[in-house]
Amino acid sequence: MTVQPMFVVAKSLENDRAEIAAALAAHIPSSERTLLVELVADAFVDAYASGCRDGSHEDLVRWIDRMCDAHVDSPAIVNFFGNACSLLDGYLAPRGYAGVYRAPLRALERPIRKVLAKPRQSSRPVDERLGEVDASINAMLVRLDAADPLTAEHSRAVAAWCSRLARRLMLSEEEITFVSRCGMIHDVGKVTTPTEILHAPRKLTDAEWVAMRSHTTAGERIVLDDPNLAIFARPVRHHHERLDGKGYPDGLFAESLELHTRIVTVADCFNAMIGRRPYRPPMSPTRALEQLDANIGTQFDKDIVAAMHEVVSKG
Ligand SMILES: [Fe+2]
Ligand SMILES: [Fe+2]
DSSP states (O other), X not given: OOHHHHHHHHHHHHHTHHHHHHHHXXXXXXXXXXXXXXXXXXXXXXHHHHHHHHTOOHHHHHHHHHHHHXXXXXXXXXXXXXXXXXXXXXXXXXXXXXXXXXXXXXXXXXXXXXXXXXXXXXXXXXXXXXXXXHHHHHHHHHHHHHHOHHHHHHHHHHHHHHHHHHHHTTOOHHHHHHHXXXXXXXXXXXXXXXXXXXXXXXXXXXXXXXHHHTHHHHXXXXXXXXXXXXXXXXXXXXXXXXXXXXXXXXXXXXXXXXXXXXXXXXXXXXXXXXXXXXXXXXXXHHXXXXXXXXXXXXXXXXXXXXXXXXXXXXX
């Protein structure tokens, strides 16, 4: 097989990731289809697409192994991975993808079955598992605090804004917790950013901007390395994207940015504006809301900005 067809598959999976992930997750009975299952489905499509680009799915298999370890108490996750390849195959086949495009899926079934059959640690209470997610997030915050206390303080504040926004937007308790954790961890990649760039009391040079922006991709790598945090990979990578495609690192457009990420973006920018920065004094909340309003539709989601107005005025 040439590399070319797999690039075609990767591109179309990336374009329609959300729709495909939802179609795959829909096969899990609704009583078991938690937010975690939906996030894992999303991450699976992403990871499979990048394997297509790399010409190898070994990383995907290793990732599934780590996810099964981290979520040993969620049978729906094992159930999902057990059928993911055939479901994706079933999705692609009627859409004109010939056998050559789908062959890697069949080749993947065996190694995935092997990984799923591995004996895992005995069942632990859900509270304990969630505790591990928080412990991992705390460990990241400790690293961030050591590298840059201002960013750690900002992260805690963004988590609080995320939680208030999610509540105003009437999300479920599970999603409120998830979005709040996204806020807490969104800037973790800044542990890799040189302090003199983070604290520069002036405009950054082009080269420094490149380094600053790379906290998104560095953060994604950090969270993907920890199975407890892998589900936060997309909001961490994409919290500086814009609805009009002019953000970074991927220039994604509105339709590719999920609600969780859009919430983090609004909370992040609002908190950055009202917070102290080395190069400018804090802005008043009223002025910061005006800035959000001025960028509705290009940078920010209209409903989330409306929620931020309510959060600021009513708490
Ligand atoms: Fe950031
Ligand atoms: Fe931030």
